[in-house]
Amino acid sequence: MAKLKRIFTIEIARVTEAAAIAAARLAGRGDEKAADQAAVDAMRSALNQIVDMDGLVVIGEGERDAAPMLYIGEKVGTAGGQKMDIALDPLEGTTLCAKAMPNALAVIAMAESGSLLHAPDSYMEKIAIGGGYPAGTVDLDLPPGENIKRLAKAKGVSPSDITACILDRPRHAELIDAIRKVGGAIRLISDGDVAGVIHTADQDTGIDIYLGVGGAPEGVLAAAALRCIGGQMQGRLVLKKPEERERARRMGIKDPDHKFELAELASGDVMFAATGVTDGSMLPGVRFDGSHVTTHTIVMRSATGTVRWIRNRRLFARP
Numbered sequence: 001m002a003k004l005k006r007i008f009t010i011e012i013a014r015v016t017e018a019a020a021i022a023a024a025r026l027a028g029r030g031d032e033k034a035a036d037q038a039a040v041d042a043m044r045s046a047l048n049q050i051v052d053m054d055g056l057v058v059i060g061e062g063e064r065d066a067a068p069m070l071y072i073g074e075k076v077g078t079a080g081g082q083k084m085d086i087a088l089d090p091l092e093g094t095t096l097c098a099k100a101m102p103n104a105l106a107v108i109a110m111a112e113s114g115s116l117l118h119a120p121d122s123y124m125e126k127i128a129i130g131g132g133y134p135a136g137t138v139d140l141d142l143p144p145g146e147n148i149k150r151l152a153k154a155k156g157v158s159p160s161d162i163t164a165c166i167l168d169r170p171r172h173a174e175l176i177d178a179i180r181k182v183g184g185a186i187r188l189i190s191d192g193d194v195a196g197v198i199h200t201a202d203q204d205t206g207i208d209i210y211l212g213v214g215g216a217p218e219g220v221l222a223a224a225a226l227r228c229i230g231g232q233m234q235g236r237l238v239l240k241k242p243e244e245r246e247r248a249r250r251m252g253i254k255d256p257d258h259k260f261e262l263a264e265l266a267s268g269d270v271m272f273a274a275t276g277v278t279d280g281s282m283l284p285g286v287r288f289d290g291s292h293v294t295t296h297t298i299v300m301r302s303a304t305g306t307v308r309w310i311r312n313r314r315l316f317a318r319p
Helices: 008-024 032-047 093-097 142-154 170-181 191-198 216-229 241-249
Strands: 053-059 075-077 082-091 106-112 124-128 163-167 183-191 209-215 233-236 272-275 287-289 291-303 305-316
Touching: 008 032, 008 082, 008 106, 008 272, 008 291, 032 075, 032 093, 032 106, 053 216, 053 305, 075 082, 082 191, 082 216, 106 191, 106 216, 124 191, 142 170, 142 209, 163 170, 163 191, 170 183, 170 209, 183 241, 191 209, 191 216, 209 216, 216 233, 216 272, 216 291, 216 305, 287 305
Parallel strands: 053 082, 163 183, 163 209
Antiparallel strands: 053 075, 082 106, 106 272, 124 209, 124 233, 272 291, 287 291, 291 305
């Protein structure tokens, strides 16, 4: 497969910037759907302005929540361009944005056609750690406490020195108890598990491992980021109803109970971008200052291992 053109690293930054600005205008207004719709419309418009890209949305957003969508199967870009898979979340953390809380992001990943898992908008059980550890250090099939112990051994520290990032949900009560029982610490997040997974690859965050059940689309997006910056990740779809399992099969997933490795979630030449909507642990949010707007974006590429931080300041009236 042909590698993605270098110019796309700039183009995807423009896409997430447009979505973030549109959503940020509605931050704190208490209307999740309006903020999401604004981000979707802006992201769709920006994607369709990218020349030489024949994109297929394989990970859309909003289906599970009956929210506005850039739907799975939608074509974006210009006809005749390079074929590629698109995974996106125009506003990850709709509640965070609506309440002007930290860590709302606009997120997208691009990869060579056929490189991203075509996952349904269901839930996914996930485990992730940063790079630099032996293969198989952690495993989704092991008890949580055992994964904490194995990671601690690989780091050369005590389990009490390990911090796990987990979504703050009632379903994770037993998981949290199991980690604390072996001495591990917990960092709870209200939303935004894409950032939670990425934080495992950044020593400055103090997060060593991500565990728990979150959205499958977010799982693929997080995997795309880890493919760029290094790390280990596994995911398994949570499909409780027969119709959910059947839909997964129709999307090409032969074994609904399969444990996906990182390279199965995202492979090939992958690019990832995220722009802060509200201030967060990964990126500052959008700033409106008189006639100007300032955004902060991170862009990653797996083929080169490059990570760029982009601070963009421009006039409102300019595209």
